[in-house]
Amino acid sequence: MNESTNDPVRLARRLLTQTLGAEGDALVLERETRQSLLTSLRASRDAAPAAPSHHGVAAVGRPVAVAVAPTATGVTIEDADIAGAGDLSALAELVSRCSRCELHSTRKQAVFGEGAANARVVCVGEAPGAREDETGRPFVGRAGQLLDRLLRTIGLARESVYICNVLKSRPPNNRDPLPGEVAACSPYLLRQLALIQPEVIIAFGAFASRALLETTSALGRMRGQLHEYAGYPVVVTYHPAALLRNPGWTRPTWEDLQLVRRLLDGDDPNG
Ligand code: SF4
Structure with a gap:
């Protein structure tokens, strides 16, 4: 304006x-x-234009016009640069100097993601929090430790999966990501997935689930069934940080992860 x-x-x-x-x-x-x-x-x-149909949650990968700002070095990172990144290291380098949305000005560092480049499972959360912003790593602290334990219940070591977020930079005071920020950042997630080619994505928490699945549904209504994003099967479940606050959600989360296990084993996911 x-x-x-x-x-x-x-x-x-x-x-x-x-x-x-x-x-x-x-x-x-x-x-x-x-x-x-x-x-x-x-x-x-x-x-004013109509409010976003996703109650403030932009869908990842939806075609949204994004005004892309140049990086600190004056170089603008375009969608084509992201799509052309040949491996995860090249993509991480782009993220480290990204200024496609305003979050670059308040983050301490970008949090690209980590894990196995050939992971069968990609875990996707919402955005970095304070500890992630400090360390540059996704899912650290108590929520990260709980994630590790949850993965072990289906026989997966943290090192064997890939862990990242919809947004690569922390929103100030952990506020909800804005639709424009999701739109600006989503090409990075899409490229990560294209490079890793996982067999299944686990969306942790309501925000990540809604962003991937282009819905405003409550997480409870999305659980227990298989979804799809960019051609990859998606299982949604509670975020470990929410589980820490609501231990009663542990059992449903375990059930969601059993769905992941059945997929990896080639069994009927509804069996
Ligand atoms: S959130 Fe994504 S698009 Fe925005 S500055 Fe960080 S890496 Fe770039």
């Missing part, structure tokens, strides 16, 4: 600033009254 003197958002910001400032209740906007400001804001809201 432009920053003209008639920009209602800019005017509203000024109003708030003044309200919070030393002038108390005084409202001093040139040529504006409270009523005219409210009228402008209502008109702005009515003219």
Whole structure:
């Protein structure tokens, strides 16, 4: 939105600033009254495009126009650069200097992902948290340890799978990722999957599940069945961090992982 003197958002910001400032209740906007400001804001809201159909969750891989900013070195990373990355190392190098969305300006470091380049299973979470942002590794801390234990229940060592997130940079204060951020980052996940060619994806948590499956459904409604994303089978389950808060979800999570095990064993996933 432009920053003209008639920009209602800019005017509203000024109003708030003044309200919070030393002038108390005084409202001093040139040529504006409270009523005219409210009228402008209502008109702005009515003219705004429809809200995203996914309640703030952009689907990974959906064609969304993204304004791509240049990196700190002045080099813009385009979709074609990402699609042309020949291996995971080359892709990780792009991510490390990516500024395709504003999260690059607040992250400590990007969290690309880690694991076996030929993994049969790719685990996908939402976005890096504080510990991940510090360490540059996905799924660390207590949630990461729980993930390791969950994987072991179906005979998988952490080192044998690949672990990453929908977003490669941490949203400030762990806020929900914005649709534009998901759209900007999704080509990296798609390329990771194309390079790894997993037999199954496990989407951990509601956000990752909704982003991959282009749905607004509750996680509980998505569980217990096989989905598909970009041609790969997808199993959804609770995020380990949510499990730590809700131990009662441990049994359903174990059941979801049994579905993964059956797929890997070539058994009927519904058996
Ligand atoms: S979240 Fe993704 S698109 Fe945004 S800056 Fe980080 S790596 Fe780039």
